[in-house]
Structures are given as structure tokens and as C-alpha cells.
Amino acid sequence: MAFDPHSLRQDFPILSQQAYDHPLVYLDNAATTQKPLSVLDAIQDYYRSFNANVHRGAHYLSDKATTRFEQARDTVADFINAPEQSHIIWSKGTTEAINMVAYGLEHLLEKGDEILITSLEHHANLVPWQQLAFRTGARLRVLPLTSEGEWEDEYASYFTDRTRIFAATQVSNAIGVHTPLQAMLTQAKQHNAFTLVDGAQAVAHYPIDVQALDCDFYVFSGHKMYGPTGIGVLYGKAHALEVLIPYQTGGEMVQHVTYQSTQFNTLPYRLEAGTPHIEGAIGLAAACKFLTQQDRHALLAWEQSLAHHVYTRLHKESQVAIYSPETHTTLVSLSVPNIHTLDLNAYLDSQGIAVRAGSHCAHPLMAQLGVAGTLRASFACYNTLEEADRFCDVLLEAIDLLTDE
Amino acid sequence: MTDLPLYNSIKQQLRACRSKEETFKALVALSKRLTRLTAEEKTEENRVKGCESAVWLIIDNKDDTSSIKADSDTKLMRGVLVAILSLVQGKTKTERQKMDLKAELESLNLGSYLTQSRANGILAIIEKIKK
Numbered sequence A: 001m002a003f004d005p006h007s008l009r010q011d012f013p014i015l016s017q018q019a020y021d022h023p024l025v026y027l028d029n030a031a032t033t034q035k036p037l038s039v040l041d042a043i044q045d046y047y048r049s050f051n052a053n054v055h056r057g058a059h060y061l062s063d064k065a066t067t068r069f070e071q072a073r074d075t076v077a078d079f080i081n082a083p084e085q086s087h088i089i090w091s092k093g094t095t096e097a098i099n100m101v102a103y104g105l106e107h108l109l110e111k112g113d114e115i116l117i118t119s120l121e122h123h124a125n126l127v128p129w130q131q132l133a134f135r136t137g138a139r140l141r142v143l144p145l146t147s148e149g150e151w152e153d154e155y156a157s158y159f160t161d162r163t164r165i166f167a168a169t170q171v172s173n174a175i176g177v178h179t180p181l182q183a184m185l186t187q188a189k190q191h192n193a194f195t196l197v198d199g200a201q202a203v204a205h206y207p208i209d210v211q212a213l214d215c216d217f218y219v220f221s222g223h224k225m226y227g228p229t230g231i232g233v234l235y236g237k238a239h240a241l242e243v244l245i246p247y248q249t250g251g252e253m254v255q256h257v258t259y260q261s262t263q264f265n266t267l268p269y270r271l272e273a274g275t276p277h278i279e280g281a282i283g284l285a286a287a288c289k290f291l292t293q294q295d296r297h298a299l300l301a302w303e304q305s306l307a308h309h310v311y312t313r314l315h316k317e318s319q320v321a322i323y324s325p326e327t328h329t330t331l332v333s334l335s336v337p338n339i340h341t342l343d344l345n346a347y348l349d350s351q352g353i354a355v356r357a358g359s360h361c362a363h364p365l366m367a368q369l370g371v372a373g374t375l376r377a378s379f380a381c382y383n384t385l386e387e388a389d390r391f392c393d394v395l396l397e398a399i400d401l402l403t404d405e
Numbered sequence B: 001m002t003d004l005p006l007y008n009s010i011k012q013q014l015r016a017c018r019s020k021e022e023t024f025k026a027l028v029a030l031s032k033r034l035t036r037l038t039a040e041e042k043t044e045e046n047r048v049k050g051c052e053s054a055v056w057l058i059i060d061n062k063d064d065t066s067s068i069k070a071d072s073d074t075k076l077m078r079g080v081l082v083a084i085l086s087l088v089q090g091k092t093k094t095e096r097q098k099m100d101l102k103a104e105l106e107s108l109n110l111g112s113y114l115t116q117s118r119a120n121g122i123l124a125i126i127e128k129i130k131k
């Protein structure tokens, strides 16, 4: 393999530490990734050199901060190939972006309308729609995707003339499978539904082109793609963003206010009430630059090869059940019958290995798989083959320790 | 429930652990001493809310010295429960209420096994035991 993660690791000083006297092995990247120096520096630089409120244009520092803040929007627009920077709305993260859409579209929904999601959704792309359905009398429907994520012809019947909103994840956070996005979006568009794609698990790994996807909304979090926490993105097509009722109101999002009425600002500001997360936007732009400076195909191939390596090693073990696909994924989700994933997790942790155990905010999916939870090892570009092997070795040790004779 | 180890020996054992790994192994060993609950006993009513792992606790206050039974779906929590039960077993309700269970458990050197969400769970267990 040509790609060498060792030199990349120098950008991530947090990784070279000991956890309980063992070298830290960080395999919880689907929850949040570590941040490269360039992102840390960008945030520091903002506070050290040009911290000021934006859009006030009142003085030297504010001009500087505003320029860099709006440049960040450009960088993010380029990163996902959005046609214009006004299509990029800052949010706290994926969850808030989905809520912005769920509240923003409420005025268009009527009793009997349908909101369609898939069975592979994170609670963030489920609960806001369910609650919207409760508020409006709309019906939440669930496309029963299998854990292989393949398109089946009978799925077409789930898209009806009452389908007003279709929301789906691009990649499952719990099991790492890709959904049949293009086929689903085609169906949704034939029925004139608004379409939202949850890109939270995709952006760190796959180059994104929102124009090629042709969805109305695309949402993601900065912290899962080497950027800071507390910042995320709601991308929308112009007409889709225009119809959203602002989910929050206040300063910055207005043009003129009287006691009788308010004239809202234009996009993107109309949907961004209050002082924005300036440092977050700047940090996220640095993360986009970090990724675009890499050979992204090599990074993806590397991450997939690590997941495949773990899959191949653990697949041989009769006591391990794997829920992730064999290839084309960057994580491995598994369980061991009769051993609780929290116990496995505790032993891995005692050896310095960070993974995630539990239901991964996807209770209905766990029920579909027939497990209470899984153990998930998720890879990023800085993980090494030694780390993948160490995870397998220590997991097998844990299984030995936790198996009743 | 005579097969529970003596609390003092548990305390000695856990306090002697020098690493997270040793504590893990000690708790797993302790977990084997727990008399498991039957499926019928694991009711929603007996379930302790607030624990990351599922925990059930049954307190029978009929006699002078009440009997307490407990179970969990994770081995580590079962190990912790053995420690707790050995501490309160055979005590009357008034005696239990006088004990500083939290301080006692903190002295067991359980480190991160007691912190964060698990600790909240353990606090919930302690509260239920004192009721």
C-alpha cells in the first residue's frame, strides 16, 4: 500500500499519548475525529489575531473577521461543490441542521402527508421527523432497507404522491453500509418530495458533490471530518432554503425591524440568527483544506483496507458476528453472542483502545438486527495497520476473558 | 446468600489492583460469585433507572434483616454488585440507611468503572438500597 499514515500522524499530536500505560489507539472516529494542527492553528489564529464580531463592518478587526468568516463559507461551498456560497447555512451540527429543515418545512405539511425515512437512520434523522409528524398529522413511514443497503424494486411503492419529505443517510453510522441513495433520490424526485441527505458519516471519507447528488438539502457536522465541534452545515438548493421558515429569530437575520413586523435578511443570513460560531466556521474551513490537500482516493482506499483487514481477521472467528459489509466501508460493527459489548469495551479501554459500544443512536436498527448493541471500530486516515491488528488481538483476548467455561 | 465473599476481602482485593486491567479482571472474577436472578425477577419494576447497563435490584424487607438480590447484564456491573451486596447483606434497613455507601464504594479504587454514567447508575442503586 503506497499510503503511509505515519507521516500524517505528525499532524495529530493527540494521538501520540499513553492511555493507562498503553499507546492510545483511537478507533472511535465515526463518533468524532481528531483535529490536525492546521485546524488548531486556524482557531488559535482567529483568537490571537482577528477576534471580532462579524457583519458589523465597523472597524479593522471586524472587517478581517468578516472576510475570513465569509471565505470559510466559500471553502465549504467548494468542498461539497455547492453552486454558491449563499447555499451554505451554518448550524451547530447535523442534528441542528435537520431540525432547521424539520421546523422550516412544517408550514407546508398537512394531515395525511407522508415523511419517508429509512431503517438505517441515526436518531438525529428520525426523531425530528417523527415529532414533525406528530405536530402536523403527517405520517412517518420507514423504508425497510436491509443491512446490505441494496435497492429492491418493491421499495418504489413507499414513494407516493403524499410523500412530501424524503430523508436518508448516505452512510450508516451504526454498521457502515451505504444506502442506495441515487435510486431513492430518483424516486423521491419523481414524486416531488423535498429530499434531505444526512452526510454526517460520509464527508470525512468520500468526496461530496451536492449538485451531482441533486438533493434539496445536504447536512453534516464539522467534528466528524477533522473540524471543530459545535459547527455544521445545512446546504440547500436556493428554492428549498427560500421556503424554510427560520427556526430561530433574532439579531443578524433581519433587515428591518419595527414593533409591528420584521423584514428578514436574504440568504444565507436569514437562517442564521445571532452571532455565529465564527471560530468554528474558520476551523471547519481549515479541515476542508486539510482534506482537499490530501490524495483523497488514497486516504479512502487506506481506511477501507483497514476495515477490510479487521473484517477478514474477525470473520474467521466463529464467535464474532459482524454487521458491516466486507468491503467499501470504513468501520466494523460486531457483537459476540453472550458477551455484553460494554464488557468488551471496558477491556479494550483498559488496553488503551478507544471504540464505541452501544446502540449508536439507532434503536430501531438494533432491533432490526436483533441485538441490544454492537461494538464499533471506525477508522480515519491516521490509523495504522498495527492499530487494526492490535484491536483484533485485544478483542480476542477480551472474548477469552469474558467467556464462561 | 452465604456464598458471597466477605466485604473486607473484596475491599483488599480491589484496592490492591494496580491498573485498569487488573481491576477489570478482579471485577470479572467477583461477578462469578453473584446468584443470578431468574427471568421472571427481571421486571421493569425491579430495574434501576439511570444505569448504562441493565441493573435489577430486589429488596425483601419482610424480616428483621432484609435480603437483597441483584443482577445486571454486564459482568463488570455484576462484579460491582457483589461488592455492594456483600457490604449490605444481613443489615437491617436502619443499619443500611446509616451507612455511607457512596464513600465506601469510592474507597474501592474502582476508578473509571465508577465514574460518569456508570457512577450515576451506582448512585441510583445506592438510593434504592437505602429506601
Ligand SMILES: Cc1ncc(COP(=O)(O)O)c(C=O)c1O
Pocket (backbone or CB within 6 Å): A030, A031, A092, A093, A094, A095, A096, A122, A124, A125, A169, A171, A172, A173, A198, A200, A201, A221
Ligand atoms: C449518520 C449520523 N447522523 C447524524 C449524527 C448527529 O451528528 P451531530 O451529533 O454532530 O449533530 C451522527 C452522529 O453520530 C451520525 O453519525
